[in-house]
Amino acid sequence: MPNPSLLNLLTGDLPQLAATVQHQRLNWRVADEAGVAVYLRRDDAIHAKLSGNKLYKLHGHLQAYFESAHSKQPIASFGGAYSNHLYALAAAGQILGIPTIAVIRGERPKGAAPTLDDLEAMGMRLHFISRERYKLRNDQALLMALNLELGEPCFWVPEGGAGLLGNTGCQVLGASCSEFLQRVTPNESDAYVVMACGTGTTFSGVVNGVGPSVQVLGVPVLKVGGEYKAEIAAAIGANTRWKLLEDGHCGGYAKFPEYLLKFMVETELEVGVQLDPVYTAKMLYSLATAIKQGKFARGSHIVAIHSGGLQGRRSVEKQLMELYV
Ligand SMILES: Cc1ncc(COP(=O)(O)O)c(C=O)c1O
CATH class of the missing domain: 3.40.50.1100 (Rossmann fold)
Incomplete structure (x- = not known):
């Protein structure tokens, strides 16, 4: 609880x-x-962990998630390897007990990636996609394809909580x-x-x-x-x-x-x-x-x-x- x-x-x-x-x-x-x-x-x-403008941007998306008929789905969103937005979403998921997924631009960095380590520690699943594919992040077709790749339909929040x-x-x-x-x-x-x-x-x-x-x-x-x-x-x-x-x-x-x-x-x-x-x-x-x-x-x-x-x-x-x- x-x-x-x-x-x-x-x-x-x-x-x-x-x-x-x-x-x-x-x-x-x-x-x-x-x-x-x-x-x-x-x-x-x-x-x-959930500070600044993130709370204001996420609040409405979280309300919509709870009001949706499928509110047991994971919440998924997009960001880079240092994303403050994904960090806040992971924290929200951890606090609320909701599974979260990050679709990340490009490959996992070779060196240290403290934000990614934190996301995983907060229980967020990471999924890396090419930069080319990432450009299509606002297209419904990519979301559909990602639902299949991730193995479950997700509740999608646009990059940055936009x-x-x-x-x-x-x-x-x-x-x-x-x-x-x-x-x-x-x-x-x-x-x-x-x-x-x-x-x-x-x-x-x-x-x-x-x-x-x-x-x-x-x-x-x-x-x-x-x-x-x-x-x-x-x-x-x-x-x-x-x-x-x-x-x-x-x-x-x-x-x-x-x-x-x-x-x-x-x-x-x-x-x-x-x-x-x-x-x-x-x-x-x-x-x-x-x-x-x-x-x-x-x-x-x-x-x-x-x-x-x-x-x-x-x-x-x-x-x-x-x-x-
Ligand atoms: C700390 C911080 N300030 C400002 C912004 C800018 O917000 P926006 O992308 O809504 O312009 C961001 C991005 O979310 C951020 O992480």
Whole structure:
């Protein structure tokens, strides 16, 4: 029987949970000098394994699973060998006693793969497919073929917990940021939310969930083009108070130039919060750059979402240790 508080985390009232998340006012020199208030929204602290944006994205998919007629099926989803999403799904499966399957892009890495080891330790079954096949992950035909290969029909969650259900959960996150900003600033023109974007599911949900007075800035952690922006715009609809800071990728997805890691270590020491190199370090780096460029008026209030992903620190652990000493 799962621990009732964990069960509640996964299946309980999402707005109520979102309202408990702390907004930590950062003592951050770059913000202080510019006269702006930055609040780090500590979604990373929700739960050791199921934290950040993952819970918001998974919540609706899990509800749909429980409402489905076949809720004894395994839940299967897609991701890379370091996926935070698969990590959270494996944790959810372990907590709820549901079998989970990861369909992983490419071959098993030859060297150490701590995330994959953790997935297996949490009871998740791993299934590797070629990169070519992986590109078809949103095609029904591939899901059918995988059901046969895996030996049972699965309940499929899109890569990263994307889709309408993921977007809807992230609207709750947006609404909660707005509620906080309304409490700290009466002035509608100076309220911002900043966050990292991968697939853009969390971002589009947040934009759909915030009130009309809040401007949302997304930092794609990969190089993006017109198609990416068009997909986000299509998922957003009417709200136009959003913008992507497109230069924040620091060379591309999972690229960690030394200046980024140095920034990450210095910021962690300064504000006393751990970051992850793939998402939140790039998000704060871009925010710091925008603040220094004078993009925010004095007196602005900025919520920066700490979307978790700390297990991903292990991919740069050695470089970080060298910078810390
Ligand atoms: C820690 C972290 N932050 C941000 C994101 C970006 O989320 P999305 O793919 O919804 O844009 C992800 C990916 O899920 C993530 O793992």
